[in-house]
Amino acid sequence: MSKPLKPKVVLGVAAHPDDLDFGASGTMAGFAKAGADVHYLIITDGSKGSEDLNLSSSDLIKIREEEQRNAVKAIGGKSVTFLGYPDGELEVTLALKKDIVKVIRTLKPDVVITMDPAMLYSAERGFINHPDHRAAGQATLDSVFPLARDHMAFPDLFANGYLPHKTPTILLTNFDSNNFVVDITDTFTDKIAALKAHKSQVGDIENAKKWLTEMAGMIGEPAGYKYGEGFVRIDLRQ
Numbered sequence: 624m625s626k627p628l629k630p631k632v633v634l635g636v637a638a639h640p641d642d643l644d645f646g647a648s649g650t651m652a653g654f655a656k657a658g659a660d661v662h663y664l665i666i667t668d669g670s671k672g673s674e675d676l677n678l679s680s681s682d683l684i685k686i687r688e689e690e691q692r693n694a695v696k697a698i699g700g701k702s703v704t705f706l707g708y709p710d711g712e713l714e715v716t717l718a719l720k721k722d723i724v725k726v727i728r729t730l731k732p733d734v735v736i737t738m739d740p741a742m743l744y745s746a747e748r749g750f751i752n753h754p755d756h757r758a759a760g761q762a763t764l765d766s767v768f769p770l771a772r773d774h775m776a777f778p779d780l781f782a783n784g785y786l787p788h789k790t791p792t793i794l795l796t797n798f799d800s801n802n803f804v805v806d807i808t809d810t811f812t813d814k815i816a817a818l819k820a821h822k823s824q825v826g827d828i829e830n831a832k833k834w835l836t837e838m839a840g841m842i843g844e845p846a847g848y849k850y851g852e853g854f855v856r857i858d859l860r861q
């Protein structure tokens with residue numbers, strides 16, 4: 624499991640702008656520094672993520688897209704695609720899977736990073752995982768296997784030149800458990816820069832930096848790294 628990853632193309636798929644930056648941006652920055660093309664796919668429009676009573680949803684959508692673009696730049700990413708599904712209402716549908724399959728077949732990633740849909744809640748830590756996160760993770764896993772792989776899934780995509788693709792490795796963010804820790808000591812400042820870009824979400828960056836530092840230290844330590852990000856890694860036998 625500890626075999627290092629050297630992907631050429633990485634695709635991160637998440638529900639909201641900022642999800643990937645909290646969970647995986649140190650790792651994604653490291654892949655980019657090592658020469659990979661790193662892409663983000665953000666499924667919802669982030670239109671519910673504000674407590675500002677004077678801010679309209681349409682303004683928030685624009686603000687959050689811009690913030691996500693800046694975060695992608697901060698980690699050396701190559702592109703970000705927004706699918707624009709309404710925030711807070713995400714369902715695991717065939718239409719969503721088709722949208723994700725289209726991106727997978729276009730970019731042909733070696734590594735797909737998404738959120739672990741098995742993470743339903745943590746009684747210990749007192750939280751319920753956002754349903755959009757679970758839906759995004761589930762739809763992405765279903766898209767990687769079997770839908771992106773099978774040419775007879777979505778025959779209209781195939782007819783239009785979206786050829787099947789097998790993704791060898793999936794990294795799932797799951798904040799309770801991991802079987803793979805990535806050393807982000809050298810990219811931790813990029814991660815902080817990416818989170819700084821999400822001004823509408825991260826009000827107090829110094830406070831965020833404090834708990835992110837603690838968390839990265841706790842995850843990294845057992846693997847012998849100063850800072851780490853943890854994942855459930857699946858290498859598909861195909």
Ligand SMILES: [Zn+2]
Nearest residue numbers: 638639642753
């Ligand atoms: Zn989120």
